[in-house]
Amino acid sequence: MASAQSAPSLFWRLIDGLEALLRRLVPPKRRGVTGWLFLAPALLLVGILAVGLGYIIEYSFHELDIATYRLKDAYSLGNYQTLIERPVYRNVLWRSLLGAALVTAITLFFAFPYAYAMTRTRSAAMRKFLLIALFLPFFIGQVVRAYGWLIILGKQGVINAMLAGLGLGTLDLIYNYGAVIFGLIQYMLPFAVLLLLPALAAIPEDVEMASEGLGANWVSTFRHVVLPMAKPGLIGAGIVVFTLTLTDFAMPEILGGGTTDFVASAIYDSFFQISNAGLGAALSVALVLIGSAFVALFFSIAGSTTLDIGGEKK
C-alpha cells in the first residue's frame, strides 16, 4: 500500500497530466462548451439532413411542366393532389403500410422467443450457436440475400425443381406480395432480435420465478410480468423494423419484381423513370410524415402506463 502511494503508476500520472493540460486549455467557466463540442459531428449530420429535407419539401410544391420537363416556378399543391387522386399512389402507400405492419408484427413474434431463448439458455454452446446464426446473415447484403431467395423460390428454383421432380407441378412463389413480406421478415429478424436482447436480458430470472411461486402459470407470468417488462424493447424493435420496412427498396424490387412496389420504389420511379422530381418529393414528404406519425403513435403507447392488472384505481 505504501509503495502504491509513493509511486503512482505511470498511467495515473499520465491521466493527471492530461487533466492539468485540459484545465489550462479550457478554463472551468467554459466547461459547458466542451460538452456541446462532442455533439458537433452528430449535430452537423442532422443539420445536413435537415437541409436536404428542406429542399425536398420545396421541390414538392412545384409541379412538372410537361413542355420543358422542368419544375414550374409557381408554388402549388398539385403534386399532393395527384397523390391523393391517383389510385396507384394510394395503393402503393397502403401496400407499404400494411406490409410494414405485417412485417413488424410477424418479425417481433418470431424474434421474441429467439431473443428469450438466447438470454435464458444455460448452455454456453447453445448461446454461441444462436448468436452466430443471428449474425451470419448480417454479412450477406440485402440484395444478395434477395437474389438467394430468387434462386430458391424462382420458377426454375430449387423448390419448384423438387416439386416438378415429384410430378406436382410448379408454384408461383415469387413476384408477389407474400414473397416480399417473407423476404422482409427474414431480413428484419436479426435487427429485431438484437434490439430485444438487452431488454430481455434485463429481466432477472428471479422475477419470473417469483411470479411462478406466487401462483402464476407460465402463460400468466408471460402476460403479466415478462411482456410488460420487455415493453421498452418491443417498442424500440417495433419502431426500427416498421420504419426500415416502410422505406425498404430492395426486397419489394427484387422479390416483388415490379408487381408490388413499396413507396421507395415509387419515389425512385418518379425521380429516375418519369423524371418528375416534384412528385417524387411529394411522395417522400408523405412517407416521412406518415412514418413519423406511426413512430409517434408507438411512443404514445409506450408512454402510457404499464399493464394494469385490473383494480387498484382509486
Next chain:
Amino acid sequence: MVDVRQISRRFGDTLAVDDATLSVRRGDFLTILGPSGCGKTTLLRMIAGFLEPSGGHILIDGKPMDDVPAHRRSIGMVFQKLALFPHMTAAQNVAYPLKMRRFERGEIAARVDRFLKLVRLDGLGSRRPHELSGGQQQRVAIARALSFSPDLLLLDEPLSALDKKLREEMQLEFRRIQQELGVTTINVTHDQREALVMSDQIVVMDAGRIEQDAAPEDVYQNPSTGFVARFLGMTSVFSGIVVSQTDAGPTIRVGDREMHGRAGCAFKPDDTVECALRAEQIRILEAGDDGCDTQVVATVEQRIFEGDRVVYQVRVPALADATLYAFDHDPLQHRRHGVNSTITIGWNAADLFAFPVEPAT
C-alpha cells in the same frame, strides 16, 4: 409439516446439495446457516419447486411434492434480490398472488390493506418499487409473499443487502410478523447472529451437506463438528493428540501440555483431534487468580479494539505456538495489555471441544 428427505442436487460436476434431510414443525422458524456457496439457495429453490432435485423427495404436510409445479405449491418466497415486479406499484405487487389465485375483488382489497399495514407500509401502496427505500422494498416483498396465506414462507437471505442497523431492525420485524401469523418459515442466511436471534431451529450447512440440526443454543453450546464450532462465534482451533479417554471426556496433549476437554464421541488414545475454544470462554487471569482448569502463559500479538470489547490475539508457546483469541469485556478493570506483553489465560475443561479431524475436502 415440511419434510426434506435425502435430497441432492448436482450442477455439472458440483454437488450443490448433498443428501440433505431436515424437517420443520408447523409454525416454527427454521434457519439454514452456512457460508456463501454452500448450497442454501439451491436447497430453498428445490423446496419452492423452482429446481428439480437430482435425488430425494420433499414432502409438505405428508404429500410428496415431486410432481407439483411451483405455482401449485402454497409457498411464499422472499428472494435474495427481492424480485419485486418493477412495473407494478407496491399494492399491485401484494395483490399479484391474490389475483393469480383468483381471490374475490373485495377480499383482495382487504388483504392488500391488511398486509401493507402489517409490514408498516400503509400509505405507500401506490409507489413503484424504485420509489421505495431498501427497507421498504424488503417489506413489500414480505407482504407479497404472505398476502395469500401460504402454508410455508421461504426467505433467501433477504436481509443481506441491508446495512447492519436496518438488518437488525428487520430481523426483529420478521420475527414479529412470523409469530403474529404463525406461518411456518424457512430462512437462509450466512449471518450467525441472525440465525441465533430469529430461529427456533438451526440447520448448519457446509459444502452441500448438513452438519448440524438443533436449537440455537444447542448449536452454539454443543457444536457437533469442528466446522460448526468454527463457524459460530469467534473460535480458536488447534490440534492435539488424545492421551486417554474417560466418561467425563478425553485428555488431550497439545504441545507440552495435557488438558481435559469435552467431546461428543469417544476417542481412542493416539487419535488426532481438533480442539476448539470460544473467545468468550477464555479468561484473562490476574496474578493469583486460578479458578480455571487449564492455565497457560501467552504473548499478545494483536489488540483489536471493537468498542464494547477488546479482542486479544495471543500466541501460546506451551501449546506448540497455537494462536488463540480472547475477549476482554470488562470495562471496570481498564486493562490494557500491549502488544508483546505476556499474560496468563485460562479456561475450563467443559469449554474445550474436541472433534475428530475431518478428512481434507
